[in-house]
Amino acid sequence: MTRQFELFARPAVCFYHLNSGKPPRVVEYFSKTQNVPIVSDPVDLEGMKTVFFSIHSTRDAFKVAKLAKHKRQGSVWIAGGNAATNPTAIKWIMDYVFIGDAFVAFEKILNGTFDLRGMLNCSENNIVCFNDEDNFKKAYSLGFYELSKGCKRKCFFCVNAWRREYKENNFESVKKYLDSFDGRVVNLRSNSSDDVSFYPELIQIMKTKGIIDLNISTSIQTLTDEHIQSKSAGVKMPLGVEGFSERLRKILNKPIKNDALLDAVDRCLFYGKKIRTVYQFNLPGETENDFDALLQDIEYMRQRHKKGSYSIAFIPHNANAFTPMQWEKPYYNLNTLDRILELGERMKGSGKTGLSVHPIIPLSPLGWFKMQISEFVPITPQVAKALPDSAPKKETVEYYIDRVSAAVDVGYVFEEKDENFDFPWDNVKVATDKKELYRHYQKMKKRIERSNT
């Protein structure tokens, strides 16, 4: 029997891999365990009865739009994945969108069960509840084991905080896995492993066995020396700082004091770790002074450390579905982009004179615009065609609104919404209801007002 015949033994079912590079690990896991091939040539779609898509970024909707012409009559397209929790951009072409975790559900779907919590039938647009499964108790790739999901903290902008309850895996199951593990590196998945109640015990187990955990998500506030020391020196430790200043972080419900931030960065560098702080820009309430605060922090670190590697990622903020930010007016500040680019120029070669600071060029206004409208409108081939694949860094939001206007009206996306605004994803129910999210949005607005007086 040829491998090809084995793979296609199941009635023509496949995963379609939308991106270049390796497919996501979870897709590879299901491909192996359920004998479902992964294809990435659009021509292959035409021979398939059922096609699964894993949507990891809202911008993937633009790739789906370009594939639409290959959907054969009678075939069933089903999407899942983190970015499919809001199905707005893709449900025009999908038959079903599965919303939430599918480690357990996937096998049932493969066997033809569609009456499941989390299953959206796109032609009916039924009310659907996020499927929040228990933590998975198997490694889904060598060394990849789930520690927790969701987050105990409730930063207003964060997609991880509001759609599901925080859940930790069972200590015994993780311990058993580590006890039987005979490799050197693991990736214990969590939004913030230093928040996991039993992580200190895991550090001890890993220390005894000489295992390094490459998962380096950390929440700063609880970062211990032991945690820092347990990390590999070769891997950049990301610290999710988000707001440029203490004032801004407080507004966003990510109240990291500046002293705590500088202390965390300082200790990581002191222990010889490479570090990457992650910031968002274009946040509600942000001013020029906030960026100045970041520049001061960089200068402070440059004075304290004469060697080491410090990179800074900048993410243009999106108003995401299922967060208190969904009502806000999204914007892209080209002046801040200029300041980031200027910082990058200024820090070129900084490693020759001390701490090497490496600002990472952020997503362009075009990429950001695509992500933002993918939350609100169907990304049809007409919409995808109206926007270029790449563009100069300096176009305004108004320019892109105009470019897509013949295909879809998106002007309202870039306005503030009122309390009763009907979002296209309102039929999807997540752990936090809309009223509660709005209450937090109002709290944020009051904080902005207060900080301006």
Ligand code: SF4
């Ligand atoms: S930004 Fe980080 S700390 Fe805040 S809620 Fe999200 S995962 Fe948690």
